[in-house]
Amino acid sequence: MDAAIQLKYPLTFSIYCIWHISQNLPLGLKSKLGELFEQFKKDFYECRNSLDQEIFEQRWLALCNKYPNAVNYLERSLYPSKASWIRAFSNNIFTIDIQTTSHSEEQNNNDYANWRDTLLYSQSEILVSNAFANINDEIKEFTTSQVYKIHFNEMERSFSYNVKILDQSYINNENFQDWSFSDDFIKKQEIQQITF
Known part of the structure; x- marks a missing residue:
């Protein structure tokens, strides 16, 4: 899917949903790590939430050294796409600080x-x-x-x-555009304000 997005929207920076990654971790690693899995999750999120790329790399190396049974999964499944899910790589991307793909996932996650x-x-x-x-x-x-x-x-x-x-043409010719494209925007919005 990443390749298709890059072909259609070459200026797009893909950011993976951390909620989905967190759902896949137990599937890929719980049986390999056993009782160490809960501590691994804490160490993994500390690594993932690194705000500096160099610190991330140090924590990643420490994570791989501490959990050798997880190295294959980490290096094969997650590390190649690190720029799409590590905070240090997406800090300068405007995301409104949203870390999940939809409001419903956040709502579902509230149960836990x-x-x-x-x-x-x-x-x-x-x-x-x-x-x-x-x-x-x-x-x-x-x-x-x-x-x-x-x-x-x-x-x-x-x-x-x-x-x-x-499209840039709307901005360049704003006085001459038909702005009716926005009539149904509220019904189709993908980003919602979440108020607590």
């Missing part, structure tokens, strides 16, 4: 994890704090904590968008 522990929730606070650092400092200095919280929540929501890729 506390939503406050998910990347989507916990990292959105970090994202807002980083993006609006100067503004946050000003608001804290001149408002009450209740007003600050309202502003913070609004800033957090600003990272949720409905997106449709437009």
